[in-house]
Amino acid sequence: xxxxxxxxxxxxxxxxxxxxxxxxxxxxxxxxxxxxxxxxxxxxxxxxxxxxxxxxxxxxxxxxxxxxxxxxxxxxxxxxxxxxxxxxxxxxxxxxxxxxxxxxxxxxxxx
Amino acid sequence: xxxxxxxxxxxxxxxxxxxxxxxxxxxxxxxxxxxxxxxxxxxxxxxxxxxxxxxxxxxxxxxxxxxxxxxxxxxxxxxxxxxxxxxxxxxxxxxxxxxxxxxxxxxxxxxxx
Numbered sequence: 001x002x003x004x005x006x007x008x009x010x011x012x013x014x015x016x017x018x019x020x021x022x023x024x025x026x027x028x029x030x031x032x033x034x035x036x037x038x039x040x041x042x043x044x045x046x047x048x049x050x051x052x053x054x055x056x057x058x059x060x061x062x063x064x065x066x067x068x069x070x071x072x073x074x075x076x077x078x079x080x081x082x083x084x085x086x087x088x089x090x091x092x093x094x095x096x097x098x099x100x101x102x103x104x105x106x107x108x109x110x111x
Numbered sequence: 112x113x114x115x116x117x118x119x120x121x122x123x124x125x126x127x128x129x130x131x132x133x134x135x136x137x138x139x140x141x142x143x144x145x146x147x148x149x150x151x152x153x154x155x156x157x158x159x160x161x162x163x164x165x166x167x168x169x170x171x172x173x174x175x176x177x178x179x180x181x182x183x184x185x186x187x188x189x190x191x192x193x194x195x196x197x198x199x200x201x202x203x204x205x206x207x208x209x210x211x212x213x214x215x216x217x218x219x220x221x222x223x224x
Contacts, residue, residue: 004154031210042115042200042214043155050210058211090154092212099145100204100212102154 003027004103006091012109019078021106023091030095032074034058034066037088037105046089049074081110113138117201117215124191124222132186132218134175134201142203144168144177144184145212149198158186158199162206191222 007022025032031050035043035058045058047066055066063085067075074093078085088107092100117134124130136144143162147155159168164179173188184201201215 033211035214040216042216043202043212044214045211048211092155094210099157099160102147102156104154 004091004093004101006089006103006106008106009104010107010109012111013078013081014111015082017078017081017110019081019108019110021076021078021089021091021108023074023076023093023103024072025074025091025093025101026072027093027095027101028071029093029101030071031093032068033092033094033100034064034074034076035090035092036060037090043090046076081108083110086110113142113203113205113213115201115203115213115215117199117218119216120198120219122218122220124220126193126222126224127190128222130186130188130191130195130220132199132201132220134184134186134215136182136184136201136203138182138203138205138213140205140207141179142205144175145202145204146173146175146184146186147200147202147214149200149217151197155200191220193222193224196220196222 033048034046049068091103094100145160146158148158159170161168161177202212
């Protein structure tokens with residue numbers, strides 16, 4: 001059974017803190033993605049990676065960075081969290097033309 | 112750029128009613144089309160997909176047909192159940208270049224007993 005896991009389901013952080021969200025997949029997929037989900041806006045792509053150490057900006061990369069040191073792990077970093085980064089964050093992975101598989105999401109609250 | 116437009120919700124139906132959630136898209140080339148479902152407190156799960164024109168995706172009683180002439184991929188179910196209450200997302204993926212999905216804004220479905 002395919003599996004994408006995210007390090008936390010809920011996080012509460014303070015403005016200015018550095019925040020790490022981690023995602024691990026066990027399907028040997030090349031491509032991994034980070035989206036954020038906000039009511040009325042659907043899911044928007046933050047960053048994606050198509051190979052180890054490779055990354056590309058998505059549609060809303062400002063305020064975020066990513067790291068992919070191993071094929072199975074893709075980390076999203078908020079260098080200095082702000083209140084407008086309060087959101088649900090979803091990780092996904094896929095291989096070539098296959099379906100994207102999503103993790104359960106991390107709900108982040110920045111105070 | 113690519114975009115997906117789906118009907119706004121919430122959609123409220125009685126059990127056993129017929130469901131249609133409209134989805135239209137704008138894309139270059141020939142994208143693959145998807146419907147994902149998100150149950151309360153969970154991540155997204157693939158419901159069905161279609162990869163070329165006139166393909167019909169189906170799963171759990173839901174269906175959608177890839178209509179290139181109308182650039183649409185409407186989701187239908189003949190008889191909804193309370194357990195179908197969720198948020199439904201239409202999405203597309205280009206078949207070349209970036210593989211990321213472009214999502215619609217989501218439609219919340221509430222089915223009442």
